Amino acid sequence: MTDSKNTNAETSPQETPSVHDKTIINKMRTLIAALKTHNNAYYVLDNPILEDSEYDQLRLSLIKIEEQYPDLVQPDSPINTVGDIPLSAFTQVTHDIPMLSLGNVFEYDDLRDFMRRVNDRLSDAQKNPEYEVELKLDGLAVSLKYQHGKFIQAVTRGDGQTGEDITQNTKTIRNLPLYLIDAADIELLEVRGEVLMPKAGFERLNRLAEEKEEKTFANPRNAAAGSLRQLDPAVAASRPLAFYAYSVNQGLPERIDTQSDALAWLGDIGFSVSAVRVVKNPRETQEYYESVIEKRAKLPFEIDGTVIKVNNLALQQQLGYLSREPRWATAYKFPAETVMTRLHSIEWQVGRTGAITPVGKLEPVKVGGVTVSNVTLHNFGEIQRLDVRAGDMVSVHRAGDVIPKISRVWHDQRPADSQPAVLPENCPVCDSPVILPEDEALARCTGGLFCPAQQQEALIHFVSRRAMDIDGLGERWLISFFEQGLVKTVADIYQLHNHQEQMITFEKMGEKSVQNIIKAIEASKHTTLSRFIYALGIRGVGEGTAQNFTQQFGDLERLMTADIETLIQTPDVGTITAELAYEFFRAPHNIEVINALLAAGVYWDKVEKKSSSHLPLDGQTWVITGALSSMARDEAKAKLQALGAKVSGSISAKTTALLAGEKAGSKMAKAEKLGVKVVGEDEFLGMVGE
Numbered sequence: 001m002t003d004s005k006n007t008n009a010e011t012s013p014q015e016t017p018s019v020h021d022k023t024i025i026n027k028m029r030t031l032i033a034a035l036k037t038h039n040n041a042y043y044v045l046d047n048p049i050l051e052d053s054e055y056d057q058l059r060l061s062l063i064k065i066e067e068q069y070p071d072l073v074q075p076d077s078p079i080n081t082v083g084d085i086p087l088s089a090f091t092q093v094t095h096d097i098p099m100l101s102l103g104n105v106f107e108y109d110d111l112r113d114f115m116r117r118v119n120d121r122l123s124d125a126q127k128n129p130e131y132e133v134e135l136k137l138d139g140l141a142v143s144l145k146y147q148h149g150k151f152i153q154a155v156t157r158g159d160g161q162t163g164e165d166i167t168q169n170t171k172t173i174r175n176l177p178l179y180l181i182d183a184a185d186i187e188l189l190e191v192r193g194e195v196l197m198p199k200a201g202f203e204r205l206n207r208l209a210e211e212k213e214e215k216t217f218a219n220p221r222n223a224a225a226g227s228l229r230q231l232d233p234a235v236a237a238s239r240p241l242a243f244y245a246y247s248v249n250q251g252l253p254e255r256i257d258t259q260s261d262a263l264a265w266l267g268d269i270g271f272s273v274s275a276v277r278v279v280k281n282p283r284e285t286q287e288y289y290e291s292v293i294e295k296r297a298k299l300p301f302e303i304d305g306t307v308i309k310v311n312n313l314a315l316q317q318q319l320g321y322l323s324r325e326p327r328w329a330t331a332y333k334f335p336a337e338t339v340m341t342r343l344h345s346i347e348w349q350v351g352r353t354g355a356i357t358p359v360g361k362l363e364p365v366k367v368g369g370v371t372v373s374n375v376t377l378h379n380f381g382e383i384q385r386l387d388v389r390a391g392d393m394v395s396v397h398r399a400g401d402v403i404p405k406i407s408r409v410w411h412d413q414r415p416a417d418s419q420p421a422v423l424p425e426n427c428p429v430c431d432s433p434v435i436l437p438e439d440e441a442l443a444r445c446t447g448g449l450f451c452p453a454q455q456q457e458a459l460i461h462f463v464s465r466r467a468m469d470i471d472g473l474g475e476r477w478l479i480s481f482f483e484q485g486l487v488k489t490v491a492d493i494y495q496l497h498n499h500q501e502q503m504i505t506f507e508k509m510g511e512k513s514v515q516n517i518i519k520a521i522e523a524s525k526h527t528t529l530s531r532f533i534y535a536l537g538i539r540g541v542g543e544g545t546a547q548n549f550t551q552q553f554g555d556l557e558r559l560m561t562a563d564i565e566t567l568i569q570t571p572d573v574g575t576i577t578a579e580l581a582y583e584f585f586r587a588p589h590n591i592e593v594i595n596a597l598l599a600a601g602v603y604w605d606k607v608e609k610k611s612s613s614h615l616p617l618d619g620q621t622w623v624i625t626g627a628l629s630s631m632a633r634d635e636a637k638a639k640l641q642a643l644g645a646k647v648s649g650s651i652s653a654k655t656t657a658l659l660a661g662e663k664a665g666s667k668m669a670k671a672e673k674l675g676v677k678v679v680g681e682d683e684f685l686g687m688v689g690e
């Protein structure tokens with residue numbers, strides 16, 4: 001590229017472009033190069049790289065710069081040449097009337113601006129004209145010619161001036177009329193419309209291609225394009241295409257003076273036309289647009305918006321054209337579901353369970369009609385899988401009401417100075433060490449009870465029935481107390497009696513409820529060691545493990561000071577749980593909270609160590625399957641473990657028994673096959689003495 005490409009050199013104040021102009025030109029060149037690559041991939045190779053919406057976005061970026069700097073518009077800019085590059089295999093045909101494109105609007109305000117611009121060009125008597133709204137069919141524009149009612153030629157849009165003769169292939173489209181009804185006296189009729197592949201046919205075609213291990217099409221539009229360009233009309237004939245007419249460009253009977261009547265007439269003479277609605281103002285247009293969005297998924301073909309046209313044909317003529325677009329029509333496109341934006345930074349958040357998750361902070365963009373500025377990156381592994389860094393351009397996808405996701409990272413546009421993301425060593429909220437347990441995707445904060453991000457979860461768990469069982473201090477109250485700063489850590493629960501006056505001020509809280517809560521808290525002080533261990537909410541330590549720890553260590557002090565090797569000696573405790581427990585008891589904040597709980601008067605009876613050899617199920621391995629009616633699976637598991645059994649997830653020849661609830665499936669079959677004893681729920685309840 002040379003600087004002389006600056007098309008409007010005379011109007012430019014400087015002979016050589018300023019640094020600023022150079023920057024703008026560079027930006028334009030980059031966008032032009034990208035658009036050219038994508039045009040080629042889409043139209044020539046039938047193998048698009050970008051989503052349509054991403055392509056539109058690239059195009060829109062260039063349009064915006066060109067509008068801002070008209071002097072710098074590059075002569076080879078693809079903005080003013082619509083469409084595709086003709087393939088040489090088909091005869092080139094010049095259109096009698098150029099096939100133009102449509103402007104776009106994306107939201108209600110733009111739609112009103114469009115209608116305002118129309119009004120600005122009309123006399124007072126003509127203002128606020130009627131509009132006609134059609135579906136914007138997502139296929140390929142085609143011009144058809146009929147001589148005295150007989151089909152003679154079909155031409156693709158091509159570059160808008162010249163297209164390809166696809167008459168032979170078009171003849172195979174089943175709903176395309178080869179002879180028109182009552183049109184013999186029209187010498188030349190030119191009808192334009194869209195060739196598309198209905199969704200069902202597209203799916204069938206791709207299924208067949210998959211079976212034959214052939215290339216599948218990315219979307220119905222590409223499948224339609226590929227089919228029309230088939231050099232072998234026999235292959236084209238096997239493709240399920242359809243044609244929908246949307247305009248009459250030559251030969252319209254004079255008595256017809258509106259677009260809606262023209263389409264009705266096209267229907268009468270044998271064409272398929274898609275839904276049409278006549279509207280009077282922006283509001284009605286918007287309502288119809290919204291109703292189309294609702295129906296979109298149920299339509300037999302893909303659409304990407306609606307097209308709004310001034311209904312009166314004489315007014316259309318009067319309004320005329322602006323460069324390559326009519327002033328009398330615009331496309332009201334559906335919100336893009338995939339858009340490109342920049343990922344500014346990757347931040348780390350701590351979830352209620354202590355999971356440290358990366359969150360991408362985006363340059364805000366509208367995706368699917370909603371502004372998106374954050375995107376979840378799930379875990380550190382996902383960052384590595386996507387190979388994404390702060391500063392990267394990314395494609396963000398949001399289908400329906402699904403949470404936005406990064407669907408693609410544009411590595412070729414990566415800033416030279418970008419750095420790979422690193423997992424933080426300390427929790428961003430409480431500064432406790434972060435660990436990434438082996439074989440786990442999620443990194444975790446070891447702050448546990450002390451970490452503010454985890455406190456709510458910890459509180460709810462602590463008071464739950466199977467933990468400290470503080471009945472009467474419901475979850476809702478607990479959260480309110482937390483939000484108002486009355487409780488932060490679980491130890492603060494035992495200080496609530498000092499805040500009774502404040503508690504009464506809470507809405508719907510009377511003196512009586514306060515008394516009940518205080519009583520329940522008081523009653524919970526007498527507990528068991530295994531409940532207490534479970535209540536601490538150590539990751540990986542469920543009821544069963546808490547019971548096993550109790551049996552193994554007999555008192556809290558010994559458990560808290562045990563090293564990893566010792567912790568692993570506990571039945572059913574693996575490396576991950578041992579590490580998590582070890583870290584938990586090393587965090588000074590957790591020790592502080594435990595000490596505060598003990599100081600507040602939480603206590604338990606001395607643990608009677610059952611010698612494991614006396615446990616009835618010692619040495620046995622059990623598996624649980626199906627739905628149990630009297631208890632949760634976790635409860636059953638805890639009961640089995642308390643009796644000395646190991647509980648495993650899968651059946652093998654070593655399994656002692658299968659506890660089977662309702663709807664036991666494949667495990668039941670496997671147990672029977674291996675001759676493993678099957679125990680029903682009733683039998684099990686009898687066994688555990690309930």
Ligand code: IVH
Nearest residue numbers: 100101102134135136137140141246307326
């Ligand atoms: S009217 C002068 N009506 O959209 C404008 N176009 O983005 C003539 N399209 O090239 C176009 N459905 O391929 C019109 N109901 C409809 C349409 C429609 C789809 C396509 C057509 C056109 C493109 C412009």
